[in-house]
Amino acid sequence: MPHTNQMPQEEGIDHSLSLLREGYLYILNRRHSFNSDIFETRLLGKKAICMGGKEAAEVFYDTDKFNRQDAAPNRVVQTLFGKNGVQALDGQPHKHRKEMFMSIMSPNEIEKLTAITKKQWELAVDKWEQMDKVILYEEAQEIMCRTACEWAGVPVQEDEVKGLTKDLGAMFESAASIGPSHWLGRNARNQVEKWIGELIEKVRAKEVNPPENSTLHRFAWHRDLEGNLLDLETAAVEVINILRPIVAIAIFINFTALAVYHYPEERKKLESGEDKYAQMFVQEVRRFYPFFPFVVALVKKEFTWKSYKFEEGTLTLLDIYGTNHDPKIWDNPEVFNPDRFAKWDGSPFNFIPQGGGDYFMGHRCAGEWVTIEVMKVNLDYLANRIDYEVPDQDLSFSMVSMPSIPHSKVVIKNVKRRIY
Template sequence: MSIKKQIPYDEGLDNTLNLLQEGYLFIKNRVSQYQSDIFETHLLGQKVICMTGEESAKIFYDSELFYRNGATPKRVQKTLFGVGAIQSMDGEAHIHRKNLFMSLMTSSHQNQLAKLTMEKLKNSIKIWENEEQIIIFDELNEILCRVACQWAGVPLKESETKKLAKEFSSMIDAFGAVGIRHLKGRRFRTKSEEWIKDIIEKVRLGEIKAEEGTALHAMAFYRDLNGNQLDSHMAGVELINVLRPIVAISTFITFSALALHEYPECREKLLTRDSNELKMFVQEVRRYYPFTPFLGARVKKDFIWNKCEFKEGTLVLLDVYGMNHDSRIWNNPDNFLPERFRERKDNLFDFIPQGGGNPAKGHRCPGEGITIEIMKSSLDFLVNKIEYDVPNQNLNYNLSRIPTLPESKFIINNIRRKI
């Protein structure tokens, strides 16, 4: 007697249009509709299995059952990650290159970046005080671009900052887009890759000095499992994969500003500058607001789990946004409650805004600690270093848009330095 069972099937020849229309809620809506943590659908002309829940995440991050090579659509590789980058690698080669990224994202590096972010933010106050208004998202893009390049040892002229920040931001904005947004992201990725490839080549020729221990030096002289240097293009792609995610934190910081505005009762606790209070607030921002909608992998070999059959090569999507709002994992998931993290134990598979599993051996983002520390530093700045007003604006964010932001990108004015 077969143990295979019929999992819910999402009707329609292809549901890509529904995905584009529903965005972050695509999987969550169907999990609710079918009352099942697993269902089958068709996207971009192929069969796809969608999953949610902690147990699903544990399976999804089992390297014996799933691989990443070929799981990320080319359209995402050509905008967000770069073709052939670490996100699409598996096995020993992936672990070897992951160790390179991990070496750049230690607690020491996290603290350096947080300190540098605070310095740049404080330096901006004098300028902000004389501006009619400041758009938080746009300003943080540029500030974090400066931070990322200075920390990584990448030479960046002040006159180039706005342009590079725009290129990085467009790459991020394009990964879930179609049409002009997508094409714009691809064009900017090409430009950035050419720029960074030239820098890598000049470092190798000795025309640009790269200090040992910096990301620029590490990428320029990294050797793979066979002892070969990456070609200058791929070294540049991976260096962008260090810089771009730091700039992407501007999205989380914009949602932090929104949370401060929507939940002003939280501000008093943050005035203490207590690191744990800052971290709880930051973690709740990462849980509550939309960032990563879902993650993809392909089935490595046929297997049956939970009486459901997974065939080799099948694309599987894990619902990140839905898990962040799952009442089985979180009490009152639709309420913003930073205190939920006060006694919460670390779990590699139920809170995965930047991926799950072991960051050293698997595909969890190695820069998660950097994200948290930069967010804490920025939150401390917004609460304890400046005062500001929030004028009337459209603060709604559209969950059908991937990635999404408040429509106004959060505007502040009448900015004053706190004494």
């Protein structure tokens, strides 16, 4: 029997409220006070392990050690994820479903997506030039919703766009909320799942014919390991697993706008149009600003790590925000400094804004490449292609509400396309 030690332990019956109160900083605060990258606590009435940092990420993404089935709380499944989606699969069924997602992430498809994103920005700028003021968060969601649907082969009527944008937004805005906002998210999910399910039925009946490589086509015709088509609800959940997070890029558009505004000397470096500066800027936006606080899994079977025992079935949280702000990994983590990425070693475990590890074998975000490329287009518009004023407003953002969105939703005025 290996010798085991007791993990640093948070005293008390339950700390779910502290987690809600401290939000993105809950794990990091305790990692600092315990002077340990791992500690034990109690959440939702049960023992839970919280951990962060590079080595913690390495063990968390070892698929022999952790499972995802039944790990996420029901309220997150009912709003953000949907039932029977890729997030809750393990082993071969996960690998097979994940291949379906990764099959649409080819360089060719991503190029199509960035071309659509540019087209939608051009159309939006035409409109914004006529508007008194632009609430960037709302407009960005609409740009991304139109982009997502066109790329995914999902036909939407003009009069449906605003409603769909709101519904997809509600799914990620409501995951951590309680009360009416949470129910808004659940209703939105039910409605969109029904609509996409009907669309998939029409694709299978050849009444709707999306392009061959599109999400809608591939997911409608995907077969599971037994050779069966996915049931309509699951197929709809997975199509939404593409549409919803593309709309969520609107949050990064808001943070990109903040960074462009608050760090003019970094913005200046973008004027050359060189991809390396845009890449580093986008990486730093993903590292610096809060988005996903943590990811969760259950211990698959008992193991010992760093002399600490992980008991089977224990809920385990990996600190995403805290790993991206870990002073052992990043010099001056609270400074916005894109240049730090010139020296980054590319490790899949120390920079994890969209999860870590392997895309195909593990749960790392299927849309990370897409997010980076789309963010570069957004950045180019916000930094180089349009001029605008940023009037007085509350640009602060919460470290508690999840997801965090700048309080004013970033208002811009007098938008003008730059003439070169």
